[in-house]
Amino acid sequence: xxxxxxEQGSVKFEDTGSTATAITSTRSWSMTVEKDxxxxxxxxxxxxxNVGGLIAxxxxxxxxYTASSSDETNVFIEAANTAxxxxxxxxxxxxxxxxTKKITFVGLITSAEYSATVxxxxxxxxxxxTSGAITLSI
Amino acid sequence: xxxANLNTIRATIEQLLATELALAPAYPVVFNNVPxxxxxxxxxxxxxxxxxxxxxxxxxxxxxxxxxxxxxILVNIFTPKGAGAGANFTxxxxxxxxxxxxxxxxxxxxxxxxxxxMAPPSPEGYxxxxxxxxxxxxxxx
Numbered sequence: 130x131x132x133x134x135x136e137q138g139s140v141k142f143e144d145t146g147s148t149a150t151a152i153t154s155t156r157s158w159s160m161t162v163e164k165d166x167x168x169x170x171x172x173x174x175x176x177x178x179n180v181g182g183l184i185a186x187x188x189x190x191x192x193x194y195t196a197s198s199s200d201e202t203n204v205f206i207e208a209a210n211t212a213x214x215x216x217x218x219x220x221x222x223x224x225x226x227x228x229t230k231k232i233t234f235v236g237l238i239t240s241a242e243y244s245a246t247v248x249x250x251x252x253x254x255x256x257x258x259t260s261g262a263i264t265l266s267i
Numbered sequence: 268x269x270x271a272n273l274n275t276i277r278a279t280i281e282q283l284l285a286t287e288l289a290l291a292p293a294y295p296v297v298f299n300n301v302p303x304x305x306x307x308x309x310x311x312x313x314x315x316x317x318x319x320x321x322x323x324x325x326x327x328x329x330x331x332x333x334x335x336x337x338x339x340i341l342v343n344i345f346t347p348k349g350a351g352a353g354a355n356f357t358x359x360x361x362x363x364x365x366x367x368x369x370x371x372x373x374x375x376x377x378x379x380x381x382x383x384x385m386a387p388p389s390p391e392g393y394x395x396x397x398x399x400x401x402x403x404x405x406x407x408x
Contacts, residue, residue: 226328
């Protein structure tokens with residue numbers, strides 16, 4: 130049975146929606162896919178009934194600060210501070226190093242937390258939401 | 268980048284101490300696995316360097332990823348027995364100042380602990396203190 134460890138993951142991003150490129154020094158990522166629930170219980174029924182509604186995703190990417198400026202990493206950590214955001218950024222969240230097991234979607238960075246603590250590596254935490262379809266190739 | 272060369276890191280750390288203690292007043296410094304027979308009632312310094320925990324820093328495989336390499340430096344300072352602590356602590360300050368919160372060739376030194384009096388001393392026949400500190404360096408694969 131194949132198991133995977135977190136270091137096999139990675140993140141790719143491109144703010145204008147073209148081909149995503151690797152975000153360097155990624156420490157972790159997580160994503161939640163949520164579906165709205167619509168209740169369809171009939172009058173007089175004993176048990177509730179539900180159907181699925183709209184689907185959306187959100188999550189977090191943790192990046193170690195490296196002062197990188199020559200690649201998409203810098204765009205990624207500054208994306209929350211853009212004045213206008215059409216929500217067209219390309220995201221790819223990988224589960225393994227082969228590059229075939231991934232979650233693909235378009236979305237936007239909604240917040241970024243920058244932090245520095247004495248004796249620790251500087252970490253930037255970026256939160257995102259999806260905009261449109263989510264493709265699970267896992 | 269490439270895998271970290273531990274001997275380069277070791278040499279960087281040891282050279283800092285060797286250079287400092289070669290200045291007047293100079294004292295002999297003994298590093299790991301170097302034979303040394305101290306003269307009774309003399310002053311000398313022993314430096315032991317150990318690599319410890321390695322940790323994942325970033326995602327990725329054998330390329331495009333980073334690790335953290337953490338180690339500890341133990342510096343034992345031996346001065347003549349029965350002559351007070353002053354001379355020993357003076358050397359201890361020099362040892363602390365060499366590394367204290369500095370960054371040299373990619374090696375980051377944390378705040379040192381000590382000089383702490385070691386009782387009983389090892390070897391016997393000296394007044395011994397110990398300065399110790401951790402260091403960290405990053406390996407980019």
